[in-house]
Amino acid sequence: MSMRNLENFLKNLNNSIELKGSFRFDEPMGAHTTFKVGGPADLWIRPDPAEFPEFCPLLLKNASAEGLSVFILGGGANIVVSDAGIRGIVLDLGAWTGMDRVGESGLSFRSGTSLDAAANAAADAGLTGLEFLAGMPGSIGGGVWMNARCYETSMSDVLTETEILDETFRRVWVKAKTEDFGYKKSPFQNRRVLILSARFLLAKDEPARIRHKMEEHRRDREAKGHYRFPSAGSAFKNNRDFGKPTGKIIDELGLRGRSRGGAAIAPWHGNLLINTGGASAEDIRALVEEVTEEVYRRRGIILEPEILFINSFGKLVCRMSLSNQFV
Numbered sequence: 001m002s003m004r005n006l007e008n009f010l011k012n013l014n015n016s017i018e019l020k021g022s023f024r025f026d027e028p029m030g031a032h033t034t035f036k037v038g039g040p041a042d043l044w045i046r047p048d049p050a051e052f053p054e055f056c057p058l059l060l061k062n063a064s065a066e067g068l069s070v071f072i073l074g075g076g077a078n079i080v081v082s083d084a085g086i087r088g089i090v091l092d093l094g095a096w097t098g099m100d101r102v103g104e105s106g107l108s109f110r111s112g113t114s115l116d117a118a119a120n121a122a123a124d125a126g127l128t129g130l131e132f133l134a135g136m137p138g139s140i141g142g143g144v145w146m147n148a149r150c151y152e153t154s155m156s157d158v159l160t161e162t163e164i165l166d167e168t169f170r171r172v173w174v175k176a177k178t179e180d181f182g183y184k185k186s187p188f189q190n191r192r193v194l195i196l197s198a199r200f201l202l203a204k205d206e207p208a209r210i211r212h213k214m215e216e217h218r219r220d221r222e223a224k225g226h227y228r229f230p231s232a233g234s235a236f237k238n239n240r241d242f243g244k245p246t247g248k249i250i251d252e253l254g255l256r257g258r259s260r261g262g263a264a265i266a267p268w269h270g271n272l273l274i275n276t277g278g279a280s281a282e283d284i285r286a287l288v289e290e291v292t293e294e295v296y297r298r299r300g301i302i303l304e305p306e307i308l309f310i311n312s313f314g315k316l317v318c319r320m321s322l323s324n325q326f327v
Contacts, residue, residue, distance in 0.1 A: 079308045
């Protein structure tokens with residue numbers, strides 16, 4: 001769709017509902033991702049919370065009718081957007097934040113709420129169960145979609161229900177079933193839906209004890225160098241069948257410090273891929289492929305990237321096998 005057509009599309013939306021949020025054409029995606037890479041989005045929109053419930057179904061329905069791609073952006077963590085940017089619309093959920101209490105031990109968060117803010121809110125409420133999110137980049141919506149996991153805890157361990165805008169643009173709550181989730185997997189990865197909110201069942205505890213555990217996690221992330229350079233945290237998933245953490249395997253093969261352009265495996269941690277300055281999305285992707293190929297050649301182990309690569313049409317591309325590489 002041409003820029004003029006996008007302008008007309010936005011104008012028609014504005015005739016149906018006055019857009020109070022932010023929107024920009026040719027918005028660099030590097031400004032919205034933790035890796036700080038990615039070309040421009042044709043149209044970037046961040047709806048105001050007051051208009052969000054009405055605007056989003058209208059946007060998605062009209063875009064679908066026009067055959068226009070819409071990419072949903074949360075906290076911008078764990079993704080690498082193509083250097084070509086994203087054709088079509090990026091719907092940014094960054095303003096859709098907030099929390100509600102659900103009974104004595106439940107909390108509900110809007111999907112744009114940062115994971116760290118959710119952990120802090122739970123601590124303020126004297127509820128334990130979200131400490132593992134302390135210091136983790138990303139949003140509640142992205143965390144549920146990815147079934148974020150750290151320190152032996154996954155989102156699905158405490159998630160009870162997820163509110164989505166389903167394929168027919170209806171707001172519905174979906175109960176969390178253990179069998180629908182796995183390691184870094186959720187049922188929403190196989191559906192074209194928008195995650196709106198998530199409810200968690202937690203347990204009561206002393207706020208001081210909760211915050212002590214949160215600070216331990218934050219210090220651990222700092223010690224591992226997660227905040228020294230732009231990154232997405234772990235580059236590859238861990239697999240118990242490997243017998244040891246992925247970072248240890250990469251270390252043993254002497255791949256720490258391996259670089260491609262401005263992208264590098266951190267000299268201090270084998271499973272941390274960083275932007276040392278001026279990295280492109282292609283640098284990161286090429287380095288992931290290079291490390292994957294070498295680990296397979298020398299150990300017979302197929303690493304699965306945790307980083308999600310997004311192409312110019314807002315579609316996820318991933319390594320399916322060593323033969324077809326990224327598709």
